[in-house]
Amino acid sequence: MxxxxxxxxxxxxxxxxxxxxxxxxxxxxxxxxxxxxxxxxxxxxxxxxxxxxxxxxxxxxxxxxxxxxxxxxxxxxxxxxxxxxxxxxxxxxxxxxxxxxxxxxxxxxxxxxxxxxxxxxxxxxxxxxxxxxxxxxDGIHPKDIGSIAVRWIRLIYVVLILVVIGVMFLHNAIIWRSKAVARRKMQNPMMFRMTANQRWQHLILLTSFIVLVITGFALKFPDSWFAAVLGMGEQLRSIIHRIAGVALIGAGIYHIFYLAMAKEGRRLILDIAPRPRDAFDAWATMRYYLGLSKEKPKFGRFNYAEKAEYWALVWGTGLMAVTGVMMWAKVWVGDLLARWWVDVATAIHFYEAILATLAIVVWHFYQVFFDPDVYPMNWAWWDGKMPVEHYRHEHELDTEALAEAEANADKPEAGPPKE
Ligand code: HEC
Ligand code: HEC
Ligand code: HEC
Ligand code: HEC
Structure with missing residues (x-):
């Protein structure tokens, strides 16, 4: 009391x-x-x-x-x-x-x-x-000497950290850029790996995918740093997520037509279709890199890892599109079937998103960034080109493309083959 x-x-x-x-x-x-x-x-x-x-x-x-x-x-x-x-x-x-x-x-x-x-x-x-x-x-004990000192120390350090780390970053970024460009120039002769059309498709896919990942996980993890960085409010977030979703589905539909109608597309689907051989290739690759076999497997235009990437993407995009549209049309779906269909779609959408994001980071980013053979980056997504030497190393069985590249290498002024 x-x-x-x-x-x-x-x-x-x-x-x-x-x-x-x-x-x-x-x-x-x-x-x-x-x-x-x-x-x-x-x-x-x-x-x-x-x-x-x-x-x-x-x-x-x-x-x-x-x-x-x-x-x-x-x-x-x-x-x-x-x-x-x-x-x-x-x-x-x-x-x-x-x-x-x-x-x-x-x-x-x-x-x-x-x-x-x-x-x-x-x-x-x-x-x-x-x-x-x-x-x-802040403001609790304005006259306490310790509090004043701590406040100044914090201010000084925030500025110091920004300036020191900023200068370090800028310094290394300048060197890194120049070295990366020089190395790329050294890798002549080049050959084409991706046509302009394919690069556009990849760019739309890449942009919409990243936007979807950020705006999607920002909803699920509202306390996370990227939700805070986004800090745009739920209404805008959900609109941007839908726009990116429509862009991705649009790119997917375009891709189906591309595979069916374009000459390059029909060749692509034939080259990237899975074959029983791919399973043996994966097995042989593991044996080679574990030191159990001396023979390095040879690949055609797409190796098993690239094929797996492509078909995982087809699967993931389809599933995310269907479940995403179901959530968008929740009232219609819920009234027609039952509300739990929407909940099931939501659960699939979430877990498939984690699977897809991690697959991109662990599988695709390894192949295009972290693989010591391509570091700092496989630039084909940017200018479509890839060093002939590297291509021979990775896709030895694609004799047609290599022969074409070699024919062009004889006349360097002609540059890489036309797209
Ligand atoms: C502001 C919160 C608070 C209020 C209000 C409060 N208590 Fe407590 N009470 C505690 C806490 C905390 C302990 C544990 C102290 C400890 O760790 O020994 C405790 C301990 C006790 C104990 C001892 C329990 C034991 O096993 O040792 C009794 C009995 C008790 N309170 C009764 C009351 C009664 C009756 C009232 C209302 C008149 C009351 N308390 C109001 C927080 C409160
Ligand atoms: C249910 C709400 C409630 C809880 C729980 C509670 N307090 Fe309080 N506390 C108050 C209110 C209200 C006052 C102001 C009382 C008044 O002046 O009438 C107060 C006043 C105080 C003050 C005095 C502040 C001042 O300078 O006037 C202290 C210290 C304090 N609480 C500490 C605690 C601590 C420690 C606990 C946990 C063991 C606790 N309180 C739990 C509501 C709460
Ligand atoms: C290590 C000891 C310590 C702990 C732990 C501690 N306090 Fe205090 N608290 C103090 C002292 C000493 C003061 C008075 C001087 C100051 O403001 O620092 C104070 C001041 C306060 C006041 C201002 C009112 C007043 O009486 O001056 C409130 C309210 C208060 N404490 C609540 C809390 C609550 C709630 C917690 C736990 C979440 C907590 N304190 C934990 C030591 C403590
Ligand atoms: C219930 C026990 C308890 C009480 C009461 C308590 N402390 Fe502590 N305090 C600890 C423990 C335990 C540590 C860590 C011990 C260690 O590593 O020596 C600690 C550590 C500290 C530290 C070191 C912090 C650091 O950054 O290393 C300071 C300062 C401190 N206490 C101040 C106080 C003050 C001032 C009071 C009274 C207002 C107080 N404590 C009351 C248990 C307590």
Whole structure:
């Protein structure tokens, strides 16, 4: 009854906690039970934070704010979240049934009593140690020398980090760009790997895919950094996601026509169609790179890894398109079939998105960026060209393309074959 909370209740302050606010009602447990709200870290998280995090207490009762976040940013709060049972929680310093403002001489956090309060755990502390505030944060203790110093240190470091790392990045980016360009020039003679039409298809696919990944996962993980970077609000996010989805489906439909009608497309589908041989190739490749066989398998225009990439993409795009459209037309689908169809589509859409994103990173990015043979990048997606030497190495059985490239190499001024 003597605590600030009890006094508040006596004055008719309906926001001050009564016994049941902290102890629960039907679920009252002893503090020795580590699941109890009145036990350990739960006191800070489940009891005090419930009321002392919001601005309402500061506005209505002048209770100083920001005490919960500053506690969780402090060593005590971080260690307690990490599972420490000896680091201080709110009650270790403020007490429990005897909580009083620090200005009250009876308060455990009154200046006169801090030696004893901190001394419970920090043996031998004097006022020099205890009188420095523990809740450090913007505007809490504007005159405290430690807080002022910490604020300046933060400001100086933020600027320092941006400038130093920015200069380092710029320095290396300039060198990297120049070296990458020089290496690419050294790789002559070149031959064409992707036509302009194919590069456009790839570019639309790549852009819409990245936009879909970011705007999709931003919905699922609203607390993540990319959701924060996006920070555009749900309405705009969902519109952009749909636009990218339509672009991807459009590119897919165009691709089907391309395969059926264009000469280059008909050749592509024949070359990229899976064959039983691909399974043996994969097996032989693993044996070779594990050192179990001396013979390096040879490939045609597309090796098994590229074929797997392509067909995984066909599968994934189809599935994402169908489930995506089902979610878009949820009322229609739900009324026609049953609402759980929409939920099933949503689940597939989410897990397939994870699968597709990881597949791109682990499989495709390896082949086009991280493979030491192509690092820093296989530039074919950009200008369509690939070094003849590299092509011979990877696609030895595509004799037709290699012969054509060789014929053109005799007359270097002619450059690579026409697209
Ligand atoms: C601000 C939150 C809060 C309020 C309000 C509160 N308590 Fe507590 N109470 C606690 C905490 C936290 C503990 C555990 C202290 C500890 O770890 O020893 C506790 C411990 C107890 C214990 C000791 C339990 C044991 O097994 O050691 C009893 C009994 C108790 N409270 C009764 C009450 C009653 C009765 C009221 C109302 C008049 C009340 N409390 C109000 C937070 C509160
Ligand atoms: C149900 C909401 C609620 C909970 C839970 C709660 N408090 Fe409070 N607290 C208040 C209110 C309201 C006041 C202001 C009371 C008044 O002045 O009438 C207050 C005041 C205080 C003050 C005094 C602030 C000042 O300078 O006036 C301290 C310190 C304090 N609470 C600490 C705690 C701690 C520590 C816990 C957790 C063990 C806790 N409170 C749990 C609502 C709550
Ligand atoms: C290590 C000890 C310690 C811990 C842990 C701690 N506090 Fe404090 N708290 C203090 C001290 C000392 C003051 C007074 C000086 C200051 O503001 O730093 C204070 C001040 C406050 C105030 C301002 C009111 C007043 O009496 O000056 C509130 C509210 C408060 N604390 C709530 C909390 C809450 C809620 C938690 C847990 C989330 C918590 N404190 C954790 C030591 C602590
Ligand atoms: C319930 C026990 C407990 C209480 C009460 C307590 N502390 Fe601590 N505190 C700890 C523990 C445990 C550590 C980490 C111990 C270590 O590594 O030496 C710690 C660490 C610290 C640190 C070091 C932080 C860092 O960044 O390394 C400071 C400063 C500190 N406490 C100040 C205080 C002050 C001031 C009070 C009183 C207002 C207080 N503590 C009350 C348990 C407590």
């Amino acid at each position: 003597q605590s600030i909370h009890g006094q508040g209740i006596a004055r008719g302050n309906g926001l001050a906690p009564v016994c049941t606010d902290c102890h629960g009602i039907h679920s009252i447990k002893s503090p020795v039970n580590t699941n109890a709200a009145v036990s350990g870290t739960n006191v800070s998280k489940d009891i005090c934070a419930r009321c002392h995090e919001g601005v309402r207490l500061s506005q209505e009762f002048g209770v100083p704010g920001n005490r919960v976040t500053t506690y969780f940013d402090s060593y005590h709060g971080l260690a307690a979240q990490g599972g420490s049972v000896v680091a201080a929680n709110c009650s270790s310093c403020h007490g429990v049934h005897n909580i009083l403002p620090s200005s009250d001489p009876r308060s455990t956090v009154n200046r006169a009593n801090l030696d004893a309060t901190c001394g419970q755990c920090h043996k031998g502390v004097t006022q020099k140690f205890t009188l420095t505030p523990v809740h450090l944060g």
